[in-house]
Amino acid sequence: MSIERSGxxxxxxxxxxxxxxFVFGYPGGAVLPIYDALFGENRIRHILVRHEAGAAHxxxxxxxxxxxxxxxxxxxxxxxxxxxxxxADAFMDSIPMVVITGQVPTGLIGTxxxxxxxxxxxxxxxxxxxxxxxxxxxxxxxxxxxxxxxTAGRPGPVVIDIPKDVQISLAHWTGRAPQRRTRYAPQTxxxxxxxxxxxxxxxxxxxxxxxxxxxxINAGPxxxxxxxxxxxxxxxxxxxxxxxxxxxxxxxxAWLGMLGMHGTYEANMAMNKADLIxxxxxRFDDRVTGRLDAFAPYSRKIHVDIDRASINKTVRVDLPIxxxxxxxxxxxxxxxLAAGHGKANLANWYEQIAGWRARNxxxxxxxxxxxxPQKAIERLYALTRDRxxxxxxxxxxxxxxxxxxxxxxxxxxxxxxxxxxxxxxxxPAAIGAQAGLPDALVIDIAGDASIQMNIQELGTATxxxxxxxxxxxxxxxxxxxxxxxxxxxESRYSNSYSDSLPDFVKLAEAYGWKGIRITSMDDLDAGIQxxxxxxxxxxxxxLVVKEANCYPMIPSGAAHTDMILYGDEVAGTMDDxxxxxx
Amino acid sequence: MTPPRRSFDLPGPERTHTMNTExxxxxxxxxxxxxxxxEAGILAKIAGLFTARGYNIDSLTVADITDNHEVSRITIVTxxxxxxxxxxxxxxxxxVPVHKVVDLxxxxxxxxxxxxxxxxxxxxxxxxxxxxxxxxFRAKVVDTTTxxxxxxxxxxxxxxxxxxxxxxxxxxxxxxxxGVVGMVRGNQAA
Numbered sequence: 001m002s003i004e005r006s007g008x009x010x011x012x013x014x015x016x017x018x019x020x021x022f023v024f025g026y027p028g029g030a031v032l033p034i035y036d037a038l039f040g041e042n043r044i045r046h047i048l049v050r051h052e053a054g055a056a057h058x059x060x061x062x063x064x065x066x067x068x069x070x071x072x073x074x075x076x077x078x079x080x081x082x083x084x085x086x087x088a089d090a091f092m093d094s095i096p097m098v099v100i101t102g103q104v105p106t107g108l109i110g111t112x113x114x115x116x117x118x119x120x121x122x123x124x125x126x127x128x129x130x131x132x133x134x135x136x137x138x139x140x141x142x143x144x145x146x147x148x149x150x151t152a153g154r155p156g157p158v159v160i161d162i163p164k165d166v167q168i169s170l171a172h173w174t175g176r177a178p179q180r181r182t183r184y185a186p187q188t189x190x191x192x193x194x195x196x197x198x199x200x201x202x203x204x205x206x207x208x209x210x211x212x213x214x215x216x217i218n219a220g221p222x223x224x225x226x227x228x229x230x231x232x233x234x235x236x237x238x239x240x241x242x243x244x245x246x247x248x249x250x251x252x253x254a255w256l257g258m259l260g261m262h263g264t265y266e267a268n269m270a271m272n273k274a275d276l277i278x279x280x281x282x283r284f285d286d287r288v289t290g291r292l293d294a295f296a297p298y299s300r301k302i303h304v305d306i307d308r309a310s311i312n313k314t315v316r317v318d319l320p321i322x323x324x325x326x327x328x329x330x331x332x333x334x335x336x337l338a339a340g341h342g343k344a345n346l347a348n349w350y351e352q353i354a355g356w357r358a359r360n361x362x363x364x365x366x367x368x369x370x371x372x373p374q375k376a377i378e379r380l381y382a383l384t385r386d387r388x389x390x391x392x393x394x395x396x397x398x399x400x401x402x403x404x405x406x407x408x409x410x411x412x413x414x415x416x417x418x419x420x421x422x423x424x425x426x427x428p429a430a431i432g433a434q435a436g437l438p439d440a441l442v443i444d445i446a447g448d449a450s451i452q453m454n455i456q457e458l459g460t461a462t463x464x465x466x467x468x469x470x471x472x473x474x475x476x477x478x479x480x481x482x483x484x485x486x487x488x489x490e491s492r493y494s495n496s497y498s499d500s501l502p503d504f505v506k507l508a509e510a511y512g513w514k515g516i517r518i519t520s521m522d523d524l525d526a527g528i529q530x531x532x533x534x535x536x537x538x539x540x541x542x543l544v545v546k547e548a549n550c551y552p553m554i555p556s557g558a559a560h561t562d563m564i565l566y567g568d569e570v571a572g573t574m575d576d577x578x579x580x581x582x
Numbered sequence: 583m584t585p586p587r588r589s590f591d592l593p594g595p596e597r598t599h600t601m602n603t604e605x606x607x608x609x610x611x612x613x614x615x616x617x618x619x620x621e622a623g624i625l626a627k628i629a630g631l632f633t634a635r636g637y638n639i640d641s642l643t644v645a646d647i648t649d650n651h652e653v654s655r656i657t658i659v660t661x662x663x664x665x666x667x668x669x670x671x672x673x674x675x676x677x678v679p680v681h682k683v684v685d686l687x688x689x690x691x692x693x694x695x696x697x698x699x700x701x702x703x704x705x706x707x708x709x710x711x712x713x714x715x716x717x718x719f720r721a722k723v724v725d726t727t728t729x730x731x732x733x734x735x736x737x738x739x740x741x742x743x744x745x746x747x748x749x750x751x752x753x754x755x756x757x758x759x760x761g762v763v764g765m766v767r768g769n770q771a772a
Contacts, residue, residue, distance in 0.1 A: 124627055125634055129678040132622060149678055183619070184678050309672035312665060 005173040007136035007166045008033040011100065014143035016043045017176060020071050022062060022435050023047070024055040028075025029115060030102030033167035047435055047464060050456035052079050054428040056086020057454065060095045061429025064415045065390050066436040067220060069096035069150050076102045077115030080161075081122065085422055087157045088126035092419025093243060094218055096155035098146050099127075105165040106134065119161045128156030133163070136171035144177035145184070153186030154307040155218055186306060188324040195331045196339075198278070198302050198319055202332075203341040205276035207299075207349045208236035211259065211288075214243030214418065215281015215305060217411045219325035224248070224411045226329035227280065233336050235343040237353060239267035241282050242403055243418040250407035256353065257362075260288040261554050262400040265361030266353055268552075268560040271296050273352065279303045281325045284315040285419070294559030304328050361552045362404055364566050369520045373398065373473045373544040376524060377405035377445070380471060383528045389441040390433050392416065394426040394450030397479035397550045398472075402445040424453025427470060431457055434466040441469070441532065448474040448498050458511040461537045469531050470539045472504060475546045483549045508539030518542040607663030611640070612687040613694055613764045614671070615772065616656040619679035620646045627677060628656060637670050638662060641696075641739075641761030653681070657763045659739075684772040686764045692772075694764040698742045703730040704753030712752040719745050730755070 005013070011034060015023070024047045027035045038046055049055040052074045059070025070090075074083050080101040090097045104113040120132045129149050131142050139162070146158040202208055210231060216223045224247045231238055231254055238248045239259040248255055257264035259271055268290075271277065277299045282288070284303075289295040292314060301317040303310075304325060311320040321328055364374045391406055392415040393399040399416060408414050415433060417425040430444040444451075451472055461468050473479075481496040505515030514534050518527035518541070531538045551566045618624050625644055632639050640659040647655045660670060667685070674683045686692040700721070702712045709729070716723065716733050719741065725732035735745055739762060746757055766772040 120623055121626070124623060125630055130623075154676075183681070307676060309669065309676050311672070313669060316665070 002172045002174050004170040006033065006037070007133075007139050007162065007169055007171065008037040010136060010139045010171060010173050011143065011162070011167070012037045012041060012044065013173060014140050014177060015071065018143065018147050019068070020044055021068075022432075023071045023073050024049055024058040024062070024432060025073030026052050026055055026075070026079060028079045028102065030076035030104055030164050031073060031079070031100075031167070033164065034073065034100070034102070034162075045435075046073070047431070047460065049428065049460050051454065052082035053085050053424065054431075054454050054457040054460065056083045056097070056099065057089070057422070057425050057428035058432030058435070058457075058460075059097050059099075060086060060090050060093075060425070061392055061415050061432030062436045063090075063095050063097055063432075064217075064429070065412055065433035065440075065442075067412060068436070069098055069147060069155075070432065072097065072099040074099070074101055075115065076104055076119065077117045079115075080119040081117055084122060084126065085420075087123055087159065089417050089420040089422045089425065090157040091126045091128065093417065094155045094214060095157065096150040097157040098143075098150050099157055099159045101159060101161045102167070103132070103161045103163040106163045107165070109163065119159065123159045126157070127159050130159035130161065132161045133166050136166050136169045139166070139171070140173065140177040149184050152184060154215075187322050188306065189327045190304075190321045190323040190331060192331075192335075194319065194321050195328070195335045198321060199332055199335045199339060199341065201276055201300060201302060201319065202234050202236065202278060203336070203339070203344060205236070205344070206346070207270075207274045207352075208234065208276040208278065208344075208346070209256075209270050209274040210236055210238040210248075210278050210280060211240070211271065211282055212238060212244045212247050212280045213241040213282025215325050216244055216247035217281075219281065221411055223281075223326035223329060226326060226333060228252075230329055230333050230336070233333065233341075233343065235346050236278070237270060237350070239263070239271065241285065241288055241418070242416060244282060245403060245414045246408035246411045249409040251409055258403050260285075261290070261556070262404065262550055262552060263554075264404075265359045265552055265563055265565065266356035268554065268563060269356040270353055272298075272560040274299045277301045279305075279317070280329070281305060283307075283310045284313065286314070289315060290554045290562075291557055291559045294561070296560075359565065361563070361565055364548070364551070367545050369522060371518070371521055371524055371542060371544045373401050373475065373548050374405050375521070376473060376542050376544055377401050379524050380443070380445070380528055381406045383525065384441060384443065384532060387441040387532070389413065389443055390415065390430075390437060392426040392429040392433065392442070392444045394444070394446045394453070395421045395423045396447045396450055396481075397475075397483065397548075398445055398447040398450070400480075400550045401473070406445070423450040427451060427454050427468075428457045428460075430468045430470070431461050431466055434461070434468045435464065442467075443469040443471055446470055446472045447479060448472055448476060448501055448504075449478040451504075452502075455507070458508065458513060458537075458539070462512040465536070467534075467536050467538075469537065470508075471531070472539070472541050473544050474501075474504070474541050475544050475548065476501060477546060479548075480550065486549070487555070504539060504541040514538045516540045607665060609661050610664060610667060610687070611659065611661045612667050612685055613692070613762060614658045614660065614674070615684045615686060615764060616658065616674055617647075617681045618654050618656060619681070620652055620654040621679055624654070624679050625656070627679075628658075628674065631673055631677070632658075632660075632670075635669075635673065637666065641759075643761040643763055657761070659762050684766070686766055686772065689766055689772055691767040692764050693767060694738060694762045695736055696739050696742055696762050697760045698735045698746070699724070699758045700733045700735060700746060700749055700754065701730060701756040702733065702749050702753045703755045705729050708752050712749065715745070715748050715752070721745065
């Protein structure tokens, strides 16, 4: 059956065919035909955000929490440019996302028309791929390929820019996407010889460590299960990047905590002293490696990644394995069992690790009735863990504290902006996650500065009755900026004070949320409990110790062994070369 | 009383090490051929990739090579340490419209050719000598006036460099070069 449909209708049908449940968007002139096609459409739910950045982050949160690609719909010009931060964020963190942008009519492209922007040009280097659709007859095949590209291999955002005339013009719609040649087919499984070599290296190692990343989460829940299986077989301890938290259960004795700039002492020391690092879906980011020439100097390295360009980018490895983490882990387990390897005796290694653990690197001082932010996260974790919550964050100190003191035992529960480090990510991401998981307890752990970057999205949660919780660690500072200024600019706090903060409780109430303020340890637990118990959206303004710092910390450009812990009194200045490091 | 404080001992750049600034690795010149879907923006995407990641482009040529104009071949001459050359290949290969990246320098014996138009003005002995040198280089005269020649010369970039250097003494006015195209030797496609 072939009938004539408008480009806009073909788009909507194609999205339905792809199983899209939610579109996060904001209308405007150049997408009016698509919005008209969505009118009364009950197979797709449109979530109207308050700013296009919110749409992109909501789609990211939805994707991260559900494992399905997020879909964004915005208009041309400012609609598209406002979404760019979220697109760049998804690109850095490998989040599958399809972004549909309206464009001025084909005949007006290039004339500086009203609300015209070169969306394809602007997003070229922050998308996995992008399209400008010239003809409605191409649309179905493009949507089909866009979803394939967004989700296959290393996931990422794909932009489809559709001029308004293409949305209106008619084309044949056959009921399904025409077959496009499959030009994108990333390698997913590894050669048996590489797997055998990797397994032999693991079996022979005396001080092995798994260094896992977001790739495990992206490879699906099966990859996390297989990681556990391989860990049990090999006995090697596990650390993870920020993006990989939840892939390995934090409750497991082999768990070392997060590594890197604000990682635990034991994780960083173990990376430094290991004789074999098995990197799984992690990319040796500068936050993880610290000073490169001092990074893991005694180890051989196996690097499993689906993106060949991640191999040897910053750290040279001994054995690169290109493939999907789940498939490669399955291959490794099968080869390990077939080779008859037993669990190696790692007693000495674990003894060394126990010594590092004894430093208790996450310890922090007690301030009596005043709430240490670390304590707030610990209590939040203790009181919500039985609900298996989904946690999103903004970016800054609170994000690192959440990573350190909130513990994850399963994947897809932790939504954070790791690569791009986007303040304002957490609230819309929580909204997206809540849309996809209506029964989950979804909490955005935020800071007083970050939350204001997309605070307009409070209205979105209200409109769709999404019971998200926002838990602000309010220290009246851009805390991480303040911390760096304290440590490296002799406490010259240039523009990092959060002046003129709104009354968050009143603000929340103005949006129809419940507002709760927590001011002392005496009402911390009760406040958190009230937040959990309220069926609707809740904004918690938790006033914490203002000058608390986030430790452990490896200063930018320092080695894993140069960690600063709480109680180390540090201050001072850096030479210009060190200041130039991010 | 202020507690005792220690200051950071952070490394200056001479102690830091990244592969991008590594000087120990020798620079190598590589000729890459890239077959791509001939779609809008692909050249911008590839050129932009080089700019964004700080890779070098010494020359870049592109033209479509199929009857239906669906596939183009891009030849890029680049230089950098081997680790960066490897990154360039990997980064190119992950672009969706890129079918294949071939490093001719890595692959083995190959030919590279470039075409140049060289305008020389002069009279008398200069003019005679220019024509004589052109003959030795097997350059063709494609335009002439009584006081000038335009030579067409095809060859390796070295040969063209040498010719242009000689013409500087003989009234060189203008040079246009296409950049390199390359192909592996033998009876197989790369």
